[in-house]
Amino acid sequence: MQLQNNKIGWLEGIIEAIHDGILVIDHVGVVQLINEEYTHITGVSAEQIVGKLLQEVRPGALLPTVLKDGLAREGVFRKEMTMEYVVDMAPIWDQGKIIGAVSVCKSIPEVYRLNKELKKSRKRVTMLERAVGRIHQAKYTFANIIGSDVQLKQTIEQAKRTAQTDMNILLSGESGTGKELFAQAIHNESKRRVAPFVPVNCAAIPSSLLESELFGYEEGAFTDSNRDGKIGLFELANHGTLFLDEIGDMSFELQAKLLRVLQEGSFRKIGGLEEQTVDVRVIAATNKELQSMVEKERFREDLFYRINTVHLTIPPLRERKNDITEIIAFLLKNEADITFDPETIFILQHYHWPGNIRELKNAIQYAISMCDHQVIRQEHLPDTIKKAFNATQQQSITLQPLEKILNDTERTAIQSVLNQTGTTVKGKKKAAKILGISLASLYNKLTKYHI
Template sequence: MRIYSTKWWEKVIVSINDGILVIDEFEKVLFINPEYSRITGVGKEIIGKLLSGFRPGAQLPETLKDGKTRVGIYREINGCAYVVDMAPIEDNGKIIGAVSVCKGINEVKALSNELNKKVKQVIELQEKITKLSSVKYSFEQIITQSSEMLDNKHIAKKIASSNLPVLLIGESGTGKELFSQSIHDASDRRDHPFIAVNCATIPDTLIESELFGYVEGAFTSAKKGGKVGLFEMANNGTLFLDEIGDLSYNVQANLLRVLQEGTIRRIGDTKEVKVDVRIIAATHQDLNQMAQKYKFRQDLYYRLNVAHITIPPLRNRKEDIPLLVKRFLPTNYQLHNDVLQFLQSYNWPGNIRELKNMLSYAACLADDGVIELEHLPEVMRNQIVDDSIQTDGTLRSVVESAEARYINQMLKRYEKNIEGRRLAASNLGISLASLYNKIRKYKLE
């Protein structure tokens, strides 16, 4: 073991950025470093002299006598203001001296300002997390008399108290986030954050930094101080990944690692951060089929698909429409019988979200509080016209008319491109070529 000389330790103290003054057991000054002189204006002439004689009012001799540590003592001498910490020096239980460590008041103020800035950032982050993490829905808000939906509620309530990942399958507007928030609200994590992110709305180049965060300097546009990711923000709570089928293969791999290891690594960092986050994922896509076509990681699919809930579209649970109308319709408004009858026959491509928005729109137009057919949005009024088209009454004509209307409704749900047509064909249960033939046959373009 190497023995270091006194000179070596003096060089160490000289290198320290705080002012250092040391006295012996007789109050004689043994040593000061250059930083002490810079802060206090006192030079080496003090060395070898009694501190109390050279610096009237000095408190370090008191520390020598009572052995007590003193912290944050304000001193001002000859126009020099600084803050001092003092401590006794002991050897085998005997006080053999004392040391004073000081900082200039400007440096203290700078540190205080920096601390206040960091505290403000922490408060802002906490407020942001609170705002993001608040849930509006619970199982009481899931209004239904559909047997399938009642079964879904029962299953969701059962799994809420566990930490199992949940996969919600359903079309847009069916209430996937309603279920996710309700599961979180009924879980032991209810007092911790609920963070929701729509994977389809964030570009591939940004989604990784949003989920996992990054350190300062990780890339060109990285913020000073780095950024906390959504996984860290959701720690001890729930992270809702909506439209998870839109995640790139690379991000899927990182997500799988988090689920397996329970740790995340910020972009540009080398250390792992432990997180305890429950994942609830949602999609309108068939992840199993995507996994078979290597468009979604099969191992991630199996990891997510532990608790599986399929939420039916509104057209398959029309018995819920009167209940939902009662819930969403503004007070003092009512529906004309013709409107309610039409709502029961409409296909609802936008599901519950479309119903809610339609009622809000129609209520704005209904001056007397009664919503009639003329108050419905144009796309729905056009449907009324389509449904009124007469046929010649033969079985074939009735079937073809119904087929044309249904295909037309399905086409309206998707974009007018090859991918949209492929999705429509898949939901219709026919090939893409058959769909194009029927579009030409019924002149649906």
């Protein structure tokens, strides 16, 4: 008996600890117990109802009906005098028989609050889905980085090894060299490849907005803010990679908050009180000399060393001009009928390419659109390239012997055509035909130029 009483006391303690109103009736409809929350919600005390038939005290009660039909009911609106609440009801079964029924009540304000929270959560999920849908998922791999330059290959190998770690990476290089291409390739080579890759250009977003973009904000955090708050890019990138392009343009004040996230792995939203923990790998990129900016106190020294765990420098196109024909061939892989004449290839190889790969890609697309036939010639190139080349040629002609200029041009033309046709016997026959010389002459020139 003592054990049974202990169990009953234990059960009553559990019921009292529940934050919903609880009422229990036995198999004949007599109220066996209620908790304090039930009294708080309905205004009915234990003295008024316990030990009495529920239907006598509450003539409109539906719980006795549950005893008869054994069917649970949810979200039933009830009102007791001025008290409004919502009730869930269910039968209590024991060995196949209904031995009672239980009623669980929530006050209308509580229901409204929960409904508001549910709507808020649904909106946040919708925001997250939309945001994830806008993410530039990493689609490039190291196979998309074209070129045989020694320095480029060394950078690729170092990037591949680094990708297997969680170390932060700093990518340096001029605009258009392919820093995001490297960042995406590193992400796809890492264990985070199945998680989001989230890029953000720190130079393209005003400093006043960048903080809310990175960390998000709570509802009502500031005037004109979204009433449902905002999910930040750090939160979106959780378990994945956040690519901070042009980090040298980030404000000094925001650098401090970024440093804390990198050190602690946590942050607070604007207007928020709770810390959020994230697991994010940061790949930063810049076309600026960050070390020089540190010395001038325009970039935080502690942040520089935090993001500079691994430093990869991407060479500009002008330092690997031998890769140009290979890049052109890659860009033309879906344009099977289009070729470049040798003179045009020579021009492209001797242009200084201040815009790097991006400028080369745009020049190729422009030339294709300007070409009426299958062969792209000098006149199809953008004016900026033609003018720059003509100016360079005027200078080089006065500085080099004519024979060397002709030999360089011939060697470049042969190499570029072979890059397109291949070096098999069949490819060399095709190259000889394109160049307008015999196959024997082609072999002689290959020997002469050590191709």
